[in-house]
Amino acid sequence: MNAxxxxxxxxxxxxxxxxxxxxxxxxxxxxxxxxxxxRVLKGMAGLDAYERxxxxxxxxxxxxxxxxxxxxxxxxxxxxSRTPKARCC
Amino acid sequence: MSATLSQPKPTEGRKIKAxxxxxxxxxxxxxxxxxxxxxxxxxxxxxxxxxxxxIAVSRGETVSAGWFVLAAVGSYLIALRFYARLIEHxxxxxxxxxxxxxxxxxxxxxxxxxxxxxxxxxxxxxxxxAGPLVGPVLAAQMGYLPGTxxxxxxxxxxxxxxxYMVMHLAIRRRGRSLGQMCxxxxxxxGGWLAIIGVMTIxxxxxxxxxxxxxxxxxxxxxGVFSIAMTIPIALFMGIxxxxxxxxxxxxxxxxGVVLLLIAIAGGSFVAADPTLAAIFTMSKLNLAYAICLYxxxxxxxxxxxxxxxxxxxxxxxxxxTIAMLALAVLIVLPVMRMPAVTTFALTGKGPAFAGNxxxxxxxxxxxxxxxxxxxxxxxxxxxxxxxxxxxxxxIGYGGMLTESFVAINALIMACVLDPHIYFAMNAPVxxxxxxxxxxxxxxxxxxxxxxxxxxxxxATPAVFADAAASVGEKSIISRTGGAPTLAFGMAxxxxxxxxxxxxxxxxxxxxxxFEALFILTTVDAGTRVARFMLSDTLSNxxxxxxxxxxxxxxxxxxxxxxxxxxWGSIVVMGVTDPLxxxxxxxxxxxxxxxxxxxxALTLVFTVVMKKGLFKWAWIxxxxxxWDLFITMWASFEKxxxxxxxxxxxxxxxxxxxxxxxxxxxxxxKTPAEVEIVIRNTAIQGTLSILYAVLVIGxxxxxxxxxxxxxxxxxxxxxxxxxxxxxxFGPAGFVATPLxxxxxxxxxxxxxxPDGGYHHVHTEADHAxxxxxxx
Numbered sequence: 001m002n003a004x005x006x007x008x009x010x011x012x013x014x015x016x017x018x019x020x021x022x023x024x025x026x027x028x029x030x031x032x033x034x035x036x037x038x039r040v041l042k043g044m045a046g047l048d049a050y051e052r053x054x055x056x057x058x059x060x061x062x063x064x065x066x067x068x069x070x071x072x073x074x075x076x077x078x079x080x081s082r083t084p085k086a087r088c089c
Numbered sequence: 090m091s092a093t094l095s096q097p098k099p100t101e102g103r104k105i106k107a108x109x110x111x112x113x114x115x116x117x118x119x120x121x122x123x124x125x126x127x128x129x130x131x132x133x134x135x136x137x138x139x140x141x142x143x144i145a146v147s148r149g150e151t152v153s154a155g156w157f158v159l160a161a162v163g164s165y166l167i168a169l170r171f172y173a174r175l176i177e178h179x180x181x182x183x184x185x186x187x188x189x190x191x192x193x194x195x196x197x198x199x200x201x202x203x204x205x206x207x208x209x210x211x212x213x214x215x216x217x218x219a220g221p222l223v224g225p226v227l228a229a230q231m232g233y234l235p236g237t238x239x240x241x242x243x244x245x246x247x248x249x250x251x252x253y254m255v256m257h258l259a260i261r262r263r264g265r266s267l268g269q270m271c272x273x274x275x276x277x278x279g280g281w282l283a284i285i286g287v288m289t290i291x292x293x294x295x296x297x298x299x300x301x302x303x304x305x306x307x308x309x310x311x312g313v314f315s316i317a318m319t320i321p322i323a324l325f326m327g328i329x330x331x332x333x334x335x336x337x338x339x340x341x342x343x344x345g346v347v348l349l350l351i352a353i354a355g356g357s358f359v360a361a362d363p364t365l366a367a368i369f370t371m372s373k374l375n376l377a378y379a380i381c382l383y384x385x386x387x388x389x390x391x392x393x394x395x396x397x398x399x400x401x402x403x404x405x406x407x408x409x410t411i412a413m414l415a416l417a418v419l420i421v422l423p424v425m426r427m428p429a430v431t432t433f434a435l436t437g438k439g440p441a442f443a444g445n446x447x448x449x450x451x452x453x454x455x456x457x458x459x460x461x462x463x464x465x466x467x468x469x470x471x472x473x474x475x476x477x478x479x480x481x482x483x484i485g486y487g488g489m490l491t492e493s494f495v496a497i498n499a500l501i502m503a504c505v506l507d508p509h510i511y512f513a514m515n516a517p518v519x520x521x522x523x524x525x526x527x528x529x530x531x532x533x534x535x536x537x538x539x540x541x542x543x544x545x546x547x548a549t550p551a552v553f554a555d556a557a558a559s560v561g562e563k564s565i566i567s568r569t570g571g572a573p574t575l576a577f578g579m580a581x582x583x584x585x586x587x588x589x590x591x592x593x594x595x596x597x598x599x600x601x602x603f604e605a606l607f608i609l610t611t612v613d614a615g616t617r618v619a620r621f622m623l624s625d626t627l628s629n630x631x632x633x634x635x636x637x638x639x640x641x642x643x644x645x646x647x648x649x650x651x652x653x654x655x656w657g658s659i660v661v662m663g664v665t666d667p668l669x670x671x672x673x674x675x676x677x678x679x680x681x682x683x684x685x686x687x688x689a690l691t692l693v694f695t696v697v698m699k700k701g702l703f704k705w706a707w708i709x710x711x712x713x714x715w716d717l718f719i720t721m722w723a724s725f726e727k728x729x730x731x732x733x734x735x736x737x738x739x740x741x742x743x744x745x746x747x748x749x750x751x752x753x754x755x756x757x758k759t760p761a762e763v764e765i766v767i768r769n770t771a772i773q774g775t776l777s778i779l780y781a782v783l784v785i786g787x788x789x790x791x792x793x794x795x796x797x798x799x800x801x802x803x804x805x806x807x808x809x810x811x812x813x814x815x816x817f818g819p820a821g822f823v824a825t826p827l828x829x830x831x832x833x834x835x836x837x838x839x840x841x842p843d844g845g846y847h848h849v850h851t852e853a854d855h856a857x858x859x860x861x862x863x
Contacts, residue, residue: 036206039204039207040206040207040210041210041405041408042339043203043204043207043208043210043211044207044210044211044213044214044404044408045214045342045400045401045404045405046211046400046401046404047338047339047342047401048207049198049338050336050338052197052201052203053197053198056195056196056197056201057197059841059844060195060844068336069335069336069337070331070335070336071336072336073330073331073335073336073338073393074331074335074393076198077391077392077393077397078392079198079199080392080396080397081391081392081396081617082639083199083621084614084617084618084621085215085466085469085470085614085618086291086462086465086466086469086611086614086615086618087215087218087400087607087610087611087614087615088215088216088217088218088220088456088460088462088463088465088466088611089218089219089220089294089298089456089460089462089611089682
């Protein structure tokens with residue numbers, strides 16, 4: 001279901017599955033549309049932050065330790081409370 | 090690097106490399122427009138022109154809302170393709186070989202290149218709120234034509250220009266905030282004036298939004314129950330994603346949305362049960378106190394417990410409601426029942442807000458046409474997430490066009506209502522009397538006419554009683570503030586869709602709830618932002634340096650209390666105002682927002698002058714001049730007008746003499762009420778003066794620097810030196826043929842065009858070439 005294979009490693013890191021170049025093959029147009037819509041919706045609300053973080057670390061800091069999902073969100077909320085962002089009227 | 094774009098070059102497109110070892114990171118599109126594009130835009134232009142012609146000429150009884158959608162969308166597409174492109178080529182000159190702040194400082198957290206479609210959604214969710222829904226509804230009292238013209242022309246030449254240009258400035262300045270950029274470009278005085286302006290304006294914006302939502306929730310047990318339930322739902326979500334299943338944020342949000350829908354539906358049982366209804370029936374004043382307490386609590390509680398979960402919910406509700414709104418209009422294509430222009434546009438005696446079309450329409454509709462608040466979002470958040478400079482056109486300009494479309498839909502919702510109901514809902518209780526009988530007498534005395542100019546048959550009291558019953562409320566009379574009108578309009582239109590019929594009350598409360606939800610999110614976040622600004626300002630006072638430490642609890646609590654006291658006192662003032670809180674305060678809200686826009690446009694104009702682009706300075710100069718002219722005119726009237734219905738000080742003086750003579754004043758009947766009017770008008774008058782002075786200060790500084798730049802042929806700006814980009818992403822939603830070639834180059838080189846920054850299924854999307862395509 002999820003684009004990312006879930007693996008519970010020590011520290012609770014959820015690693016995204018390696019992206020195959022041809023992973024379009026298995027998906028119907030409906031499936032692609034569904035994936036696109038959920039991706040945009042999650043991105044709008046910022047729910048995809050952890051996935052993005054892991055991708056970034058794997059691509060640019062390979063081999064370095066990763067924060068677990070729970071720890072990542074705790075840090076993120078701490079940061080949000082220190083640097084609040086205005087929402088518009 | 091930017092020189093490559095500024096030289097008008099060959100008709101053929103080019104690919105540009107920044108790093109010889111990487112595939113191209115930028116393209117220069119061919120100057121010739123493909124024939125297919127020409128044909129498509131030709132058709133769009135003809136359709137939009139035809140729709141405008143119908144709107145402008147048709148004065149029949151049946152003007153379909155469909156024409157407004159066509160005129161708006163057609164104009165937006167043409168503006169995005171041609172006017173935004175002009176700004177891009179002549180002023181912003183994006184340079185895609187230069188890394189954006191998102192790429193340069195990518196940390197996997199706040200700085201992070203984001204897929205353009207996702208970022209478009211994120212940006213839109215951050216800029217769109219209750220503003221574009223409320224202003225157009227109030228402006229409908231002048232008829233549909235003035236509002237439609239200002240929303241569409243305003244967004245194309247002012248609002249979207251501001252958002253786009255501010256975003257570009259911030260991209261070139263490491264994603265700095267508006268206040269910081271003002272300090273860098275306008276010097277310390279201009280910078281400080283701007284920061285104080287931003288802080289005080291934020292307070293009035295929060296206050297007026299709270300008054301809007303109180304108007305929808307007061308005496309409505311259904312509404313109060315469902316919005317109160319968002320607090321335990323958010324607390325549950327917070328505990329779920331921190332302790333029960335740590336980090337499972339998406340799961341928690343899914344559960345939250347389901348619980349929320351149950352809470353809205355459950356409200357009908359609360360409203361039907363006498364005991365429960367009594368518990369959840371609150372007066373305006375009690376609601377005001379409750380929201381102040383809530384706002385204080387929300388701003389000092391940990392973010393994960395209340396603010397973050399509510400923010401996730403609010404985003405989904407926002408998308409859901411805006412989609413429903415647009416679908417309702419497109420499927421039902423309702424007919425406008427408000428005339429093109431009403432007499433209130435000319436007499437200035439409308440019940441929703443006072444004043445003539447010029448200048449007051451232009452401050453009533455702020456969000457949707459031009460909103461200064463957006464400059465805060467365009468500068469602070471989005472530049473830290475954008476992949477490519479050239480994407481700012483679609484995200485900044487295009488995002489604002491989308492908000493304008495929301496505003497058009499809101500205007501349609503107000504105009505398709507029975508005008509009797511519209512005016513009964515939007516006139517203060519001092520005029521309607523609050524009962525169906527008195528309201529019928531009041532609206533029948535307005536001399537309402539149909540679209541073709543024929544007098545409307547008188548409304549019976551039953552019209553208002555039935556309307557209230559149809560949405561599960563006791564009364565819909567004097568539900569001012571725009572939100573209830575929009576909710577009623579939406580419910581009314583959705584009710585006409587066969588499958589949705591019979592759910593009218595649910596849709597009404599769905600719309601009220603969603604507006605309340607994201608107004609409260611704005612309140613929490615705004616209170617926090619203002620608290621940090623206040624602490625920062627206080628820490629500059631000798632001896633108060635401790636305020637700079639954000640973890641110092643007493644300081645944080647004191648600053649929060651001061652901010653809540655600031656907006657809370659305006660809220661209490663508004664809900665107890667005998668003249669009607671929205672009626673007197675909404676103009677102040679609009680003026681504050683438009684003056685913030687004047688600050689942002691002054692910044693943009695000054696930078697354009699500093700860069701020596703004198704020939705194109707009219708692009709930001711035009712909206713700046715218009716915005717400053719119309720807003721200063723409105724401020725001037727609010728301060729100096731001798732008409733007590735418009736001028737705060739004239740109203741103050743008239744109330745004073747009424748009190749001395751022992752007479753009632755306007756809708757203030759008792760001496761105590763007249764005293765309230767005297768106090769409130771003095772506060773409102775003082776705020777009008779404060780805002781005007783702050784903005785004139787910023788403007789004068791900006792013009793002084795611009796004049797210097799003109800004399801010297803340009804001045805250095807605070808633009809930072811960039812680093813070469815190592816990623817690639819198309820500029821628009823759909824990749825151009827040249828961009829597809831570049832993506833193919835990356836693929837054949839076995840590299841990832843966005844350097845591993847993106848998340849799901851990009852390769853698949855390349856092949857699909859659909860909307861989400863890379």
